[in-house]
Amino acid sequence: MSKPAVAVVDAKTSGNVGTIARAMKNFGFEELLLVDPPYLGRDSEAYGFAGQAREDVLPNARELSFDDLVSEFHTVGFTAITNEDATKHVRFPFRTPAELSASLADVEADTALVFGRERVGLTNDELARIDEVASIPASHDYPVMNLGQAATVALYELRDLAMNETQLPDVERHRAEEESIERFYDHAEAFLAEIDYPEEKRDKAMRMLRRMVGRTHPTGREINTVLGLLRRAENQME
Structure with a gap:
């Protein structure tokens, strides 16, 4: 590092x-x-x-x-x-x-x-x-x-x-680039809005998600896989 x-x-x-x-x-x-x-x-x-x-x-x-x-x-x-x-x-x-x-x-x-x-x-x-x-x-x-x-x-x-x-x-712990992680956060925030997650709870949910990801240090492959799951869920909803 x-x-x-x-x-x-x-x-x-x-x-x-x-x-x-x-x-x-x-x-x-x-x-x-x-x-x-x-x-x-x-x-x-x-x-x-x-x-x-x-x-x-x-x-x-x-x-x-x-x-x-x-x-x-x-x-x-x-x-x-x-x-x-x-x-x-x-x-x-x-x-x-x-x-x-x-x-x-x-x-x-x-x-x-x-x-x-x-x-x-x-x-x-x-x-x-x-x-x-x-x-x-x-x-x-x-x-x-x-x-x-x-x-x-x-x-x-x-x-x-x-x-x-x-x-x-x-x-095995090669952490994803910050740009990829920030893109995941943006997508997750948009996903919360798309599923009508209560607006007053979104900031709290995003803080929890950021803390969780911050502790786990995902690899680029891991963050891209989770991002792909979000995109697939959005496509299924559409």
């Missing part, structure tokens, strides 16, 4: 971006993605906090929109606040970074580890569009971590994804 990118959404302080860049350098990650970043000039706190990452990770960061982020990458959103059970699907199910490491090791896709704002993290609307959810186990008395700290802990746990250059992917 390729090394996961690290995406930071709407950070308010440049120092936190610099801290994340430094953690990336520590643990072998290279690609930094920024959605609505603060000022990150050479005279900003980011360069003071970045250490040796000021030479490559930070100046090579790419700015993009959230829409582009979720369309280009298999996304894993990190949150401190999680739902407790399967009755709510925006923040559940979730994995710990350690669990995520084993799962992502077999993924042949461009992956982005997504971290949100200092105060509120990623919003429910953003998490609804993300493929997987992860959370760092912390005390129930105070589970919320500083943005830079959370990213550092997560990247440490996931370091094998970036530092083990010789690890070979499992050829």
